[in-house]
Amino acid sequence: MKGLIVKDIELTKNQGKTLLILAVVIAVFLEISGMGSDFATAYITIIFSLFASTTVSYDEYENGFPFLLSLPVSRRDYVNAKYAFSGILILTAWIIGTVFGLVFRGIRGEEVFAPDKLGATIGYLAVSVVFVAVMLPLRLKFEGDKGKLILPLVIAGAGIILYGGVKLADLSGIDAEKEALRILNGMGTAGILGMLAAIMVLAAGISWLCSRQIMMKKEF
Numbered sequence: 001m002k003g004l005i006v007k008d009i010e011l012t013k014n015q016g017k018t019l020l021i022l023a024v025v026i027a028v029f030l031e032i033s034g035m036g037s038d039f040a041t042a043y044i045t046i047i048f049s050l051f052a053s054t055t056v057s058y059d060e061y062e063n064g065f066p067f068l069l070s071l072p073v074s075r076r077d078y079v080n081a082k083y084a085f086s087g088i089l090i091l092t093a094w095i096i097g098t099v100f101g102l103v104f105r106g107i108r109g110e111e112v113f114a115p116d117k118l119g120a121t122i123g124y125l126a127v128s129v130v131f132v133a134v135m136l137p138l139r140l141k142f143e144g145d146k147g148k149l150i151l152p153l154v155i156a157g158a159g160i161i162l163y164g165g166v167k168l169a170d171l172s173g174i175d176a177e178k179e180a181l182r183i184l185n186g187m188g189t190a191g192i193l194g195m196l197a198a199i200m201v202l203a204a205g206i207s208w209l210c211s212r213q214i215m216m217k218k219e220f
Contacts, residue, residue: 004073004081005088008055012089024100041097042124048093049128052086053135065218075215083208086132094125119192126196133207140214 024044059065068078098121187195 001073001077001081001084003071004068004078005085008058008081008085009088011055011058012051039101041094041101041121042127044097044100045090045094045124045128046131049086049090049132052082052089052132053139055082055085056136056139075218076212079208079212079215082136082211083204086136087204090125090128090132094121094128097121097124119189122193122196126200129200130203133203137207137210137214140211140218 059068069075073081101121
């Protein structure tokens with residue numbers, strides 16, 4: 001399994017460096033333009049999470065799956081390695097993004113370790129985990145041209161669900177933003193962090209089970 005993780009790291013190394021430089025430049029530009037100091041964390045973490053599912057495309061290229069499975073690795077090993085790599089990638093991106101966010105807050109003269117800001121960074125981590133948890137099983141299920149449509153469809157679907165939920169709340173006479181803030185304030189910091197941790201664990205667990213089932217039934 002270690003070899004599969006190293007493979008994914010090497011495959012994404014060159015593109016990852018380019019994307020990191022681009023993400024940092026954009027984050028600095030947005031910071032200078034007056035965006036929130038925690039935007040760098042969100043941008044870098046979520047953008048880098050895209051790489052987790054794109055490695056499946058490399059494995060599909062020129063019948064790569066049959067070759068990989070001819071090595072002393074099982075289908076379960078492949079799934080485990082893919083999720084381990086995704087976790088490493090997301091956590092690394094989140095740490096880098098968080099450091100940039102802390103630096104920007106310090107430059108602005110804001111409280112560097114403000115509890116609400118740190119809570120928000122955990123939220124960005126949770127969003128990335130859920131995003132990858134949805135993407136990986138779908139990417140393993142659908143290959144080729146169908147697989148290329150997964151990312152835009154997932155993003156569009158998330159946007160539609162969010163927009164639809166807000167509109168439905170408006171039609172019901174509910175201020176979605178105010179109600180969400182009321183609930184979160186009632187939960188407190190510990191409650192919010194616990195909820196986010198539960199969401200990440202649940203999403204990753206369900207996703208892993210689905211991916212393992214898909215991989216076991218996959219024909220090459």
